[in-house]
Amino acid sequence: MEELRHKYIAAIAAAADEVAIESLRVQAVGKKGEISLRMRELGKMSPEERQTAGPALNALKDEINSALAARKASLADVALEERLRAEWLDVTLPGRPVRRGTVHPVSQVTDEVTAIFADMGFAVAEGPQIETDWHNFDALNIPGHHPARAEMDTFYLARPQGANRPPHVLRTHTSPVQIRSMLSEGAPLRIICPGRVYRSDYDQTHTPMFHQVEGLALDRDITMANLKWVLEEFFSAYFGTKVKTRFRASHFPFTEPSAEVDIQCSWQGGTVKVGEGDDWLEVLGSGMVHPKVLAAGNIDPNEWQGFAFGMGIDRIAMLKYGIPDLRAFFDSDLRWLRHYGFAALDVPTVHGGLSK
Numbered sequence: 001m002e003e004l005r006h007k008y009i010a011a012i013a014a015a016a017d018e019v020a021i022e023s024l025r026v027q028a029v030g031k032k033g034e035i036s037l038r039m040r041e042l043g044k045m046s047p048e049e050r051q052t053a054g055p056a057l058n059a060l061k062d063e064i065n066s067a068l069a070a071r072k073a074s075l076a077d078v079a080l081e082e083r084l085r086a087e088w089l090d091v092t093l094p095g096r097p098v099r100r101g102t103v104h105p106v107s108q109v110t111d112e113v114t115a116i117f118a119d120m121g122f123a124v125a126e127g128p129q130i131e132t133d134w135h136n137f138d139a140l141n142i143p144g145h146h147p148a149r150a151e152m153d154t155f156y157l158a159r160p161q162g163a164n165r166p167p168h169v170l171r172t173h174t175s176p177v178q179i180r181s182m183l184s185e186g187a188p189l190r191i192i193c194p195g196r197v198y199r200s201d202y203d204q205t206h207t208p209m210f211h212q213v214e215g216l217a218l219d220r221d222i223t224m225a226n227l228k229w230v231l232e233e234f235f236s237a238y239f240g241t242k243v244k245t246r247f248r249a250s251h252f253p254f255t256e257p258s259a260e261v262d263i264q265c266s267w268q269g270g271t272v273k274v275g276e277g278d279d280w281l282e283v284l285g286s287g288m289v290h291p292k293v294l295a296a297g298n299i300d301p302n303e304w305q306g307f308a309f310g311m312g313i314d315r316i317a318m319l320k321y322g323i324p325d326l327r328a329f330f331d332s333d334l335r336w337l338r339h340y341g342f343a344a345l346d347v348p349t350v351h352g353g354l355s356k
């Protein structure tokens with residue numbers, strides 16, 4: 001018995017892990033373990049022998065069981081110590097900086113414009129930036145010889161050898177999206193089309209790529225009065241103050257009648273303020289969609305009519321956020337982007353408030 005005791009107590013003390021402990025348990029006190037077999041032999045003993053051997057075996061079994069439990073607990077302690085040492089972490093260290101970009105004013109203003117027009121029931125439509133000559137010009141009632149083509153400083157794309165169609169163009173305005181939307185959606189229709197446009201022009205207020213937003217509303221009885229209301233509603237929401245508009249008779253091939261729209265502003269102190277004073281600033285072209293344009297969009301001009309407008313996004317961004325030079329918009333200068341950019345979470349909504 002003393003031998004057994006020695007053997008198991010020493011083995012348990014030397015067990016390196018739980019697997020070893022479990023196998024010792026089976027060997028010693030499991031159903032067919034050495035101690036258990038000895039206990040089975042008690043029946044063959046004389047009562048006197050049994051009286052000393054029985055309690056001794058029980059005591060040995062208890063001793064081995066508690067040695068097993070103690071070894072198990074001490075191995076777990078060692079493992080925990082080891083983990084605590086390995087996974088040590090200095091929570092007082094300063095965090096690593098997360099470098100966040102900013103939202104470009106053009107993106108922000110596009111979102112603002114979209115939120116305001118969406119609130120008035122306008123959906124967003126898009127078209128390609130490489131456009132066919134037909135969508136960019138002919139369908140908008142600008143025929144080949146029309147002076148508007150020359151005025152637009154168009155970028156033309158190279159044609160494959162042997163092609164005898166007119167060259168494709170980088171769209172000079174967002175107006176071709178009117179045609180594409182009429183052809184795909186039909187009437188009635190209420191859309192805005194924000195996006196990039198291209199003209200060969202470069203100075204403080206012109207860049208070869210800039211942004212416009214087109215508007216188009218078609219129904220059976222839409223008039224210039226609806227146009228005026230929608231635009232005044234838009235400008236007041238956008239600038240966050242009541243803004244008066246002035247409609248000046250103008251000419252565009254794709255509208256009849258046509259109007260250029262000015263917004264009220266003041267030039268007090270050398271900076272422009274929208275919605276006060278008695279100066280005027282031109283911000284967009286507009287009018288009633290020309291019957292020929294409706295027809296090019298496969299819409300019956302005897303049944304449907306509506307208004308359209310086109311506005312420079314960069315320009316209204318400069319006006320609202322006091323940005324002086326258009327060229328800086330597209331220089332990717334980080335200092336400029338950090339100064340004029342918006343936080344990613346500053347998502348403009350009409351009811352939650354537009355950007356300040």
Ligand code: DAH
Pocket residue numbers: 172173174175214215252254255284285286287308309310311
């Ligand atoms: N497409 C014109 C331009 O880029 C702007 C314009 C004027 C758009 C009148 C319109 C409109 O839809 O009705 O200069």
